[in-house]
Amino acid sequence: MNSLFRSQKWSYSFRTIVFIYFIGLIIIPIIGIYTQSFSSGITSFIDNLSDPLAWKAVLLTLKLAAIATLINTAIGTMIGWVLVRYEFPGKRMINSVIDLPFALPTAVAGFIILLLVGPSSLFYEWFGIDVVFHEPAIVLAMVFVTFPFVIRGLQPLLEELDKSEEEAAYTLGSSKSRTFFQIILPTMLPGILSGAMLAFSRAIAEFGAVVLISGNIPGKTLVASVYIFGEIESNNPQGAAAVSVLLLTISFLILWFIHKLNRGGQA
């Protein structure tokens, strides 16, 4: 075995295979979708996007993803704080169950939401509120799927926070709220921010959890990923590619921003 892997030839061919795989699997498909959407010229690209159903779907997605992100930022910050700072019974159980949305298939998540608040659920019987096939259901699905991001972004930063800084502030006579806003919040902020942005980019990309419960009414509850799916199904790959490119560009910008943020945090 050893003599086999010792030779330079083997090492070169390994490198080549790994990089061909990397380029073929990741880079070429992404370049492919950009070229495909511009292949019939800029005007047809703009035509595809100016279809009211297309841009309404994109705007709706951005709006609902923003709401879901805000909700998750609030409850995520609270839960992250509680899990690091307080000791209480059941803490370990809660800490392990947080990752459930990452482990559960998104289609199953959508299905459960349908069962819980759908037309034949107890919730509907009791409150009579139409959630499913309306915007709140989409937000709920997005909140569920992106739930762990803010908590997991925040926890390591809070754990590392030097208690002595906080104590020094108290000793110097600073009030509780002032310490929070001047010492603790600045430490937490990068974690909250990068967690929130990951949640946002995941929310605008979400498909499985949303498709079952949004009702997919064009112009009303049709989100971008479901719109893209519909265009593929109705054999319009050009239209699908145009909206995809718009969505991808937004996501890539967010990702780039998170990279910058993380690097800034280390320096």
Place this chain on the structure above:
Amino acid sequence: MMMRRLWITLTYIVVSLLLLLPLYKIFTGAWADGLSGFMDALLRAQSLHALKMTGLIVIIVTVINTLFGVMLSIYLVRATWLSPLVKRLSNSIVDLPFAVSPVIGGLMIVLLLGPNTVLGTMLGNVGVSIVYALPGMVLATLFVTFPIMVREVMPVLQEIGDQQEQAASTLGAYSWYTFWKVTWPNIRFAVMYGVVLTVARSLGEFGAVLVVSGNIINKTQTATTLVYQDVENFNVVAANGIALVLAAFSIMLLLLMEWTKKRKEVH
């Protein structure tokens, strides 16, 4: 102290409503028609076939993604034959699939290798079909899971540094031997954690697979796309049966995640 009580209570409420209640629902809903209803749903020919397809995809994807992920991580951290610029650039590109909606990931493969494309026609002529067949579904899942392993292994490689490895090779150990005796013991729990995450993601992948597979019953249908189809056909009990099986796997994976995470942190 009042505040503390309040925060802990709120955390319990959010976690119960958002995570525990859905779990409870999925475990009880499958028995709505009794055990026989559940077994009927599970023993349908299409259910067995779908579960087999999912299992096959999970195994193939996990093996390939682990091998290439670990090798690419080693190259991106250690290789002296790559310029820092190429390393930095590749490092950012690795994350791109995280930002791509699964539907778009599927669309990319259809656009590159679908039956109407140059490559697709060429492959079709020699009798290889990618789209609407297993290879395309594997490719789609590989694309979606690509960053997972690299993101787990790279930080560990960076943290442990290359001193031990250099010492080993100075003492005459061959690279393969150095890898098994020096590098592997350090990264194995990170690799295991990556494997668990990859299994979870490929088990639950829905959007990309739905687009690429065409969701053909008894042929390219997977467990998650079967849940989708059952819901669309208003066959809720059947959908719940499959969803329960998937959820049970997710919980097992969640426990494994917890177990490996603890090992990973102990150095």
